[in-house]
Amino acid sequence: MEVSLHNISKSFKQKDNSTLNVFSEINLTVNNGQLISLIGPSGCGKSTLLNIIAGIEVQDKGDIYIDKSLEANRLGVCGYLQQKDLLLPWRNILDNVILGSELKGEKKKESLYKAKKYLDRFGLKGFEYEYPHNLSGGMRQRASFLRTLLADQKLFLLDEPFSALDSLNRSKMQDWLLNIKKELDKTIILVTHDIDEAILLSDKIYVMSNIPAQIILTENINYPRVNTTTMLSDNNYFKTKKNIMDALSSLEN
Ligand SMILES: Nc1ncnc2c1ncn2[C@@H]1O[C@H](COP(=O)(O)OP(=O)(O)OP(=O)(O)O)[C@@H](O)[C@H]1O
Ligand SMILES: [Mg+2]
Structure with a gap:
């Protein structure tokens, strides 16, 4: 593009x-x-x-x-990673990172499968069921990045x-x-x-x-x-x- x-x-x-x-x-x-x-x-x-x-x-x-x-x-x-991470506090990390794909109408199972492949690389493995307030600033930033990536624009x-x-x-x-x-x-x-x-x-x-x-x-x-x-x-x-x-x-x- x-x-x-x-x-x-x-x-x-x-x-x-x-x-x-x-x-x-x-x-x-x-x-x-x-x-x-x-x-x-x-x-x-x-x-x-x-x-x-x-x-x-x-x-x-x-x-x-x-x-x-x-x-x-x-x-x-576009996939937009804004300066402030805009993770939804009521969703755990895994559900946050698949938000973009979910909004695009992708099947949840498929989104979860793709997201899990990246968790390790993004240093989020083991934290996928935590909520944003339990994560460090860097982790939240990586989770937002992953969400933008998975939205696949x-x-x-x-x-x-x-x-x-x-x-x-x-x-x-x-x-x-x-x-x-x-x-x-x-x-x-x-x-x-x-x-x-x-x-x-x-x-x-x-x-x-x-x-x-x-x-x-x-x-x-x-x-x-x-x-x-x-x-x-x-x-x-x-x-x-x-x-x-x-x-x-x-x-x-
Ligand atoms: N919605 C708005 N209403 C009024 N002023 C705004 C609005 N959004 C941004 N500004 C002003 O416009 C200017 C540019 O802001 P912007 O956030 O785009 O800067 P930036 O280059 O991204 O800065 P930084 O490097 O600190 O992130 C600033 O003076 C800011 O206060
Ligand atoms: Mg700015």
């Missing part, structure tokens, strides 16, 4: 009736099967942009094309999916995502504050400025990446990282 944003603008009315211009004229494209990342300062509108792509927020101006056709109604097109929106994990588990999950990316055959838009994560996983990185946000840098990444550790001895990696850090540090606070 190819997704392309043309001149997307968004502002919010604030409590004091003033207008917060979050971004205007954002243009970006993710090709079928690619993963792109959005990096930018806190509050620059990354989650808002994902909400707009998902169709749960409406842009003021601009168009979104999916596979080159104008797509006004995008609700249900062609477009995946991931808003800081690994931010609640400690660094060891984070690199494990990043390596895992890199490895299964091909097999998943999904188009992915990832929001992250972690530059290394973006470089490891992305085909293209967009760096955003403070509000009113613009795209201040687009980095295409064409060199192979094997995992988090080997990347650290690759000169290409340092060049990309420097470009991104320069772009971010050029921003006024």
Whole structure:
């Protein structure tokens, strides 16, 4: 699935009736099967942009094309892992992770079978019958990730999916995502504050400025990446990282 944003603008009315211009004229494209990342300062509108792509927020101006056709109604097109995990407190972990497939009308037995295959890999084995409040932040985040994965949409929106994990588990999950990316055959838009994560996983990185946000840098990444550790001895990696850090540090606070 190819997704392309043309001149997307968004502002919010604030409590004091003033207008917060979050971004205007954002243009970006993710090709079928690619993963792109959005990096930018806190509050620059990354989650808002994902909400707009998902169709749960409406842009003021601009168009979104999916596979080159104008797509006004995008609700249900994407699997969306939101920044806050939205696990249902009254469902145990197993029943939470199959929610997406259940909503799509898949047979429960089949959903459970698929989910159980992944529990170990997601470090959730043994916790499948626990309720969300008994799990750590990282576990809840992994459960939400698994739920998004199992919902099996062609477009995946991931808003800081690994931010609640400690660094060891984070690199494990990043390596895992890199490895299964091909097999998943999904188009992915990832929001992250972690530059290394973006470089490891992305085909293209967009760096955003403070509000009113613009795209201040687009980095295409064409060199192979094997995992988090080997990347650290690759000169290409340092060049990309420097470009991104320069772009971010050029921003006024
Ligand atoms: N529904 C809303 N109503 C009013 N203002 C909003 C709304 N949603 C977001 N905002 C404001 O829009 C701006 C962008 O918010 P957003 O959550 O998209 O930022 P972000 O880039 O995802 O930040 P972070 O990196 O901290 O997650 C913020 O100033 C936020 O307060
Ligand atoms: Mg956000």
